[in-house]
Each structure stands twice: as C-alpha cells, then as structure tokens.
Amino acid sequence: MEFYRYVLMKNPLTLVGCCIVFLMAAVAILAPVLATHDPVAINMTEKLKAPGAGHFFGTDEMGRDIFSRIIYGSRYSLGVGISIVLVAALVGTALGSTVGYIGGRTDQIAMGIMDVILSFPSLVLAMALAAALGPSLFNAMLAVSLVKIPVYVRLVRGQVLSLKEKQYVKAARSFGSSTGWVICKHILPNCTSPVLIQVTLGIGEAILIAASLSFIGLGAQPPAPEWGAMINTARTYILDQWWYATFPGLSIFITVMGFNLLGDGVRDILDPRSKNKPGAIKMTALLSVKNLTVDLPTGRKTARVLHGVSFDIKPGEVLGLVGESGSGKSVTALSILQLLPGGKGGISGGSICFKEQNLIDKTPQEMRKIRGKDISMIFQEPMTSLNPAFTIGKQIMDVILAHNNISKREAKEHALDMLGRVQIPDPARTFASYPHQLSGGMRQRVMIAGALSCGPGLLIADEPTTALDVTIQAQVLRLIKEATMQAGASVLLITHDLGVVAQICARVAVMYAGEIVEIGDVNETLLSPRHPYTRALLETVPELTPGYRKKLASIPGSVPDVFARISGCRFNDRCSVKKDICLAQKPQLVCVNGNHKVACWT
Ligand SMILES: Nc1ncnc2c1ncn2[C@@H]1O[C@H](COP(=O)(O)OP(=O)(O)OP(=O)(O)O)[C@@H](O)[C@H]1O
Numbered sequence: 001m002e003f004y005r006y007v008l009m010k011n012p013l014t015l016v017g018c019c020i021v022f023l024m025a026a027v028a029i030l031a032p033v034l035a036t037h038d039p040v041a042i043n044m045t046e047k048l049k050a051p052g053a054g055h056f057f058g059t060d061e062m063g064r065d066i067f068s069r070i071i072y073g074s075r076y077s078l079g080v081g082i083s084i085v086l087v088a089a090l091v092g093t094a095l096g097s098t099v100g101y102i103g104g105r106t107d108q109i110a111m112g113i114m115d116v117i118l119s120f121p122s123l124v125l126a127m128a129l130a131a132a133l134g135p136s137l138f139n140a141m142l143a144v145s146l147v148k149i150p151v152y153v154r155l156v157r158g159q160v161l162s163l164k165e166k167q168y169v170k171a172a173r174s175f176g177s178s179t180g181w182v183i184c185k186h187i188l189p190n191c192t193s194p195v196l197i198q199v200t201l202g203i204g205e206a207i208l209i210a211a212s213l214s215f216i217g218l219g220a221q222p223p224a225p226e227w228g229a230m231i232n233t234a235r236t237y238i239l240d241q242w243w244y245a246t247f248p249g250l251s252i253f254i255t256v257m258g259f260n261l262l263g264d265g266v267r268d269i270l271d272p273r274s275k276n277k278p279g280a281i282k283m284t285a286l287l288s289v290k291n292l293t294v295d296l297p298t299g300r301k302t303a304r305v306l307h308g309v310s311f312d313i314k315p316g317e318v319l320g321l322v323g324e325s326g327s328g329k330s331v332t333a334l335s336i337l338q339l340l341p342g343g344k345g346g347i348s349g350g351s352i353c354f355k356e357q358n359l360i361d362k363t364p365q366e367m368r369k370i371r372g373k374d375i376s377m378i379f380q381e382p383m384t385s386l387n388p389a390f391t392i393g394k395q396i397m398d399v400i401l402a403h404n405n406i407s408k409r410e411a412k413e414h415a416l417d418m419l420g421r422v423q424i425p426d427p428a429r430t431f432a433s434y435p436h437q438l439s440g441g442m443r444q445r446v447m448i449a450g451a452l453s454c455g456p457g458l459l460i461a462d463e464p465t466t467a468l469d470v471t472i473q474a475q476v477l478r479l480i481k482e483a484t485m486q487a488g489a490s491v492l493l494i495t496h497d498l499g500v501v502a503q504i505c506a507r508v509a510v511m512y513a514g515e516i517v518e519i520g521d522v523n524e525t526l527l528s529p530r531h532p533y534t535r536a537l538l539e540t541v542p543e544l545t546p547g548y549r550k551k552l553a554s555i556p557g558s559v560p561d562v563f564a565r566i567s568g569c570r571f572n573d574r575c576s577v578k579k580d581i582c583l584a585q586k587p588q589l590v591c592v593n594g595n596h597k598v599a600c601w602t
Contacts, residue, residue, distance in 0.1 A: 014265025020258025037065035069225035092152020100160030119594035140219035204259035285312035292350035303562035320501035323511035393431035441472035520596030
C-alpha cells in the first residue's frame with residue numbers, strides 16, 4: 001500500500017522504472033509470441049536490410065531479424081542480471097553474517113580480503129576473472145557474481161556488528177541457541193531492507209557489466225541474441241548500418257535505467273533517511289572536512305595552526321586522529337563544533353560538512369542546537385567538564401531537556417536509562433551523586449552517557465582515557481565503542497596513542513604540524529605505514545610490533561613552532577629519508593592503495 005502511494009503520488013520516476021521492468025519481464029516471457037522471426041535463423045538474402053515493414057529493426061549481416069533478437073535478448077539480460085545479483089546476495093549475506101557474528105581474527109582476515117577485492121574497479125576485475133575462466137556466458141556471470149559478493153559481505157557484516165550487540169540477540173545467545181539459529185532467526189531478518197535495496201540497485205549494474213563482457217567477447221557467444229554481443233558484431237557496420245548497434249544499445253540503456261529508477265524508489269521507501277542523498281547506500285560521509293585552515297591569535301600575531309586539513313567520517317565509523325602534542329588534533333575537533341576562541345572566527349578557509357550541511361554557514365544559535373544533539377564531545381578530564389555544584393542526574397537531564405520537548409519525569413527516566421547503558425552498576429545512586437563522589441572511570445562513563453543522551457550522529461572524544469587509570473582505560477574504550485555502535489553514532493577519537501587506535505578504530509588519520517600526513521584503514525596504515533612520521537610514531541609503541549626488543553624509540557626533534565616558515569614538507573627537518581624535493585615542494589595527500597592516502601615524496 002505504502003509502495004503504491006509512494007510510487008503514484010510522490011515519485012513518478014519510480015513508476016517509470018516499474019513500467020520498464022514490468023514491460024521487460026512481459027517481453028521476456030512472451031518472446032515466442034512477440035518475435036516475428038526465429039532469432040538465430042540465417043537468411044543471407046535479407047542481410048543488412050534497413051528497418052521496414054518486414055523487419056521492424058532491420059537485419060544483421062546474417063540476415064537475422066534484429067527485432068526478434070532484441071525480444072529474445074531480454075531473456076538473457078533479465079536472467080543474467082537477476083542470477084548474478086541473487087548469487088552475489090546469497091553468498092555475500094551468508095559470508096557477511098558469519099564473519100560479522102564470529103568477529104575477531106576471522107572477521108579481520110575476511111574483511112581484509114573483501115577490501116582488496118573492492119579496491120579494484122568492478123568491471124576491470126570482472127574482465128580479468130572472465131578472461132581467466134574462458135569466454136562463455138556462464139563464466140561471465142560467475143565472474144560478475146564473484147566481483148559483487150564483497151559488496152554484500154560488507155553491507156551485511158556492518159548490520160550484523162550492530163545487531164549482535166542488541167539485548168534480544170544477547171538474550172538468545174544466553175539461552176544457548178546455536179550460532180546458525182541466532183543468525184537466521186534474530187539477525188538476518190533485520191538485514192533484509194538494506195540487502196533488498198542493494199539487490200534492486202545492483203541488477204542494472206550487473207546487466208551492464210555482463211553486457212560489457214559480451215561486448216568484448218568474454219560473455220555470450222554468437223549466435224546467442226545477447227545485446228552486448230550484438231553490439232560487438234555491430235561495430236564493423238556502425239557507420240553504414242546505423243540500426244544494427246542502435247537497437248541493442250537502446251535496449252541496454254532503457255533496461256538499466258528502469259532497474260535503477262525502481263531501485264531508487266525501493267531505497268527511498270525502505271530507507272527514507274537516504275532519500276535525496278545520492279550514493280547514501282555506499283555510505284557517504286557523515287562528516288566531511290575539506291581543506292580546513294585555522295588561524296589563531298597567539299600573542300600579538302596570528303598563527304596558522306591548521307594548514308588544509310581534509311578527512312571524512314562515514315556513518316557508524318570510528319576514525320582515530322593521532323599525532324604528537326601540538327599537531328592540531330584538538331584544534332580540528334574544536335573547529336568542528338566551533339568552540340575555538342572566537343567561535344568560527346579562527347576558521348579562515350575550507351568547509352566542515354555534517355550531514356551535507358556546511359557547519360561554517362551556521363549561525364551561533366543553530367550551532368548551539370547542533371552541539372549535544374547532533375554532535376557531542378567528551379574531553380580528557382571529565383572532572384573539569386562536570387559542574388561540581390550539581391548532581392550527575394541534573395547535569396544529564398539539563399542536556400536532555402535542552403534538546404527535547406519532554407517532561408522532567410521523562411528526562412529523568414531517559415537519564416537513568418543512559419546511565420544503565422554505560423554499565424554504571426547503580427544508576428539511581430549515581431544519578432543522585434555529585435561528580436567528586438565518583439571515580440575517574442565512573443565520571444567518564446557519566447560523560448559518555450550525557451554525550452549520547454540525545455542520540456548524536458557523531459561523538460568527538462578528545463583523549464578520553466588519558467587521565468584514567470591504565471586498568472580502567474580499556475574498559476572505557478570498549479564502552480565508547482559498544483555504546484556508540486548501539487546508538488549508531490560515528491566517533492572521532494583523538495589520541496596520541498596508536499595502541500588505542502589499533503584497539504577500536506576502523507580508520508586512522510595521522511596529523512603532523514597542522515596537516516594530515518597519512519590516512520587509511522587501521523590495519524593497512526599500521527601494518528604498512530607509508531609516511532616516515534607514521535613509521536616513527538609506530539616505533540614509539542613497542543607492543544604494536546611483535547617481537548620488538550629494542551629500547552623505546554622517540555622521534556628526534558619536535559613539532560615545528562606555529563610561526564616557523566617551512567618550505568616543502570613540514571616534516572622535512574625531522575625526516576631521516578628526505579630528498580631534495582622534500583625541501584622544495586609540499587607533498588599532497590594522494591591515494592597509494594584504495595582509501596590509503598599519504599602526503600610524502602619518498
Ligand atoms: N587557543 C589557542 N590559541 C592559539 N594557539 C593555539 C590555541 N589552541 C591551540 N593552539 C596551537 O595550535 C597548535 C595545535 O594545538 P592542539 O591543541 O590542537 O594540538 P594537539 O595535537 O591537540 O595537542 P595535545 O595532544 O597536546 O592536545 C599548537 O601549536 C597550539 O599551540
């Protein structure tokens with residue numbers, strides 16, 4: 001019902017998509033009735049005839065009727081597109097749910113392999129696989145299915161990671177249910193919407209890739225009336241017999257467009273949050289900082305403390321921001337919330353887009369509404385962030401009441417619920433306590449409860465465990481990860497500790513002297529660091545290097561003064577592998593592998 005109302009009233013393009021897909025299906029089913037000729041029957045006396053009464057779309061070089069071949073070709077296209085997507089979705093869902101549920105090393109290895117596959121363009125990888133398997137339609141379909149499996153693995157695994165933390169899943173596990181049962185009964189039914197959206201959007205792409213493989217001779221083989229293969233043979237006649245390539249080309253175009261329009265409609269209905277956000281299904285950035293420059297008054301002069309910082313955080317992602325003291329991590333965080341001295345006055349260039357809105361364009365009133373509600377922050381020392389004069393309960397309730405139109409009683413219930421969620425043993429007692437009556441670890445839990453109380457999309461945690469006991473640090477880090485995952489929030493975790501990054505972050509950005517010098521997935525960046533500064537930082541963390549026996553290293557020199565005039569790379573005076581160009585020209589952040597980027601000439 002919802003679908004019909006949506007299609008008819010709100011999105012006529014979805015209706016167009018529906019009609020095309022329906023028509024395609026009808027043509028494929030009724031092909032023997034609709035076709036005017038045998039699609040493979042050769043008749044050399046009729047060869048290369050222009051469209052006319054006998055042959056609506058003309059004939060090819062063997063005298064075969066192109067109209068009938070197009071009609072039968074719809075069977076190939078539909079069959080190929082649907083089969084590829086079904087195989088990829090089934091295998092991907094099974095794999096993604098299993099590795100996501102098992103977690104640990106299995107998950108890491110599986111996702112590492114998926115990331116490698118995803119780092120290649122689909123078409124190129126499909127071509128390589130199809131060529132290796134040998135030219136045939138079945139092999140082409142197999143190749144495209146294999147290439148598309150990682151998309152579903154990633155999608156389902158992401159869902160499973162958050163679903164497996166839900167209370168009902170934990171309860172099912174505590175009842176002794178088997179892994180397979182928990183996955184099939186409690187987890188997979190909740191993953192159907194994103195998978196369905198991906199399936200509908202994926203059919204068009206699968207048809208296109210399979211047709212491209214046939215076009216280069218790796219897919220359907222002559223005389224099969226497959227559209228891509230038809231265009232392949234039509235190439236020789238493209239100048240004189242326009243109809244030969246035009247009709248199969250148009251058929252591919254209309255079919256792919258139909259599936260894409262339908263897919264967009266399905267996505268808008270099943271996931272309204274992604275509506276009007278092109279590419280949201282591909283996890284576009286929740287926060288996108290681009291070329292951010294910040295100038296701050298220091299004494300009588302103004303110093304440039306950020307020199308064009310750029311990074312993205314995807315929904316649900318934990319991004320670590322690391323670097324030595326003075327590298328600009330806190331200034332980056334404070335710029336996002338416009339909490340720098342003078343508000344956004346210090347921001348001299350760039351953009352900070354949160355949910356596709358540039359925060360730099362917001363008024364102070366608008367920013368006040370965003371802080372705590374959409375983006376919240378926790379600091380190193382919770383004692384200084386909590387007011388000693390008020391109880392914990394009052395302080396959390398104040399945040400909740402400032403952003404929600406609810407009664408005090410509801411706010412109290414919510415505050416107690418949040419304290420329970422951050423695993424505070426006796427929420428009611430903590431609610432009535434003053435900050436000084438709690439331990440450092442408990443205070444930080446309270447801060448996390450308060451920060452997440454209004455369901456922010458992004459939590460900025462600035463050195464959240466530095467002031468805590470070593471024994472408590474791991475607990476609080478785990479809590480940040482679990483609580484934000486449950487709430488579906490992303491995290492920008494600022495730390496100087498790469499060990500912390502390795503524990504909880506998915507990606508890491510390394511900052512030096514007001515710039516990001518390296519950014520990428522945690523595993524890749526920490527195991528194969530490309531920037532000499534990242535390598536030097538890693539050498540200061542012996543436990544990240546198995547078998548490391550050396551004395552704890554330190555990086556010679558220090559972060560340059562904000563007034564220092566540096567030409568070339570800002571790390572050049574401390575770099576042990578610098579070259580001439582490093583002194584003359586500033587390196588840009590460029591891709592070295594997938595989403596691993598580095599700014600270095602060496
Ligand atoms: N309010 C301010 N006014 C002027 N300069 C500032 C201000 N805050 C920070 N800076 C300067 O900006 C640079 C980056 O500081 P920032 O605090 O962001 O570093 P950081 O990487 O967070 O260090 P730490 O790990 O010690 O917090 C430093 O040189 C610092 O002196």
